[in-house]
Amino acid sequence: MSIRNALLGLLAEAPMSGYDLTKRFEHSLGRVWPVRHNQIYTELKQLAADGLIDLTAYGPRGRKIYSLTESGLAACRDWLRARPESIERSMRFEPLLRMNFLWLLDAPEAGAILKREAAHYRDQAAWLKDQVAKLPDDGADAAIVARRAVGLIGARLYGDIAESCQALEKTLNDAPGAGS
């Protein structure tokens, strides 16, 4: 369901094709909710069938441009206003799950992994900051303000994860490993 509503929200900014929407996920939204292109195309079909979006134009190379309908906008707003108890707030993040079991490897090996992971998340944070920097600097555009905010939060979270990996690595180096 999340994707459906996210697609509606993106189309609220401007009419777009499935390809455009895919790019929007690649260029940052996907760090928080990964999506594959084929899923987008199938959802778009469904949304059109439900009258939440309309295929309003064709672009170059067979691009199909969809526009948000009134009921589509209403549906997206309903999603944003969902009752607090029915909001899905759980985080699914395998790396932290993994980290919980790193004690099964000996300290040097776990340390090496943590170092590598720290580097990865540092990169992610930098990349996200860069994406934010590329946004048009229009303080009056509410959509841009929101995008910038979410991008920066993502960058902050990834930055923290990088720091935490590094800190944990140090801790492990001061204690004996239990591994093979």
Place this chain on the structure above:
Amino acid sequence: MSIRNALLGLLAEAPMSGYDLTKRFEHSLGRVWPVRHNQIYTELKQLAADGLIDLTAYGPRGRKIYSLTESGLAACRDWLRARPESIERSMRFEPLLRMNFLWLLDAPEAGAILKREAAHYRDQAAWLKDQVAKLPDDGADAAIVARRAVGLIGARLYGDIAESCQALEKTLNDAPGAGS
């Protein structure tokens, strides 16, 4: 696949029943990888069939105690040592996705939602810290060290999210909404 390996990792600490494992997810691991009890039971059956765990004892009320086998431990270690490119590092976190579209509501409404969410994540962070505080204070037990570390990282992330929600709320209050 993640659950399978997480179950193996938990059983590496001590033999446990499906119920115990379910509790372990409720008491913190689930903040990072949510699981339902029925999924745990089905995976346990599968793991036993694959020889990665053994049903070694029965406890009170029909509890079935599973123990990790040698190949089970090896499988879990393989998972931890996975090649960097094949690691799933994406974060799936609907609240941030939602936040990206909050500009579709007017500023007061979006602000109210952000306030509510900030409170929720503050609670989450506090709850996680509390879980960590309840852990036995055994610095020599590598598993406990890892659990504490992951718990604290989770708390930190949720705390950051809470702060970010609050900050964004302020920003929105200084700008006009675009909503209905």
Place this chain on the structure above:
DNA sequence: CAACTCATGTAACCAGTTACATGATTCA
């Protein structure tokens, strides 16, 4: 003995992934 928590399951369904397929346009 009724209500509650403990404890384990099964079946149907759906969201999301993997793998495959194909035509349009641009560029070297």
Place this chain on the structure above:
DNA sequence: TGAATCATGTAACTGGTTACATGAGTTG
């Protein structure tokens, strides 16, 4: 004209969710 990117899809599968079911022990 061959390779690369643009752009859209379909089919099969699988991980995860929802809903339902049930018996064992504990507490008031």
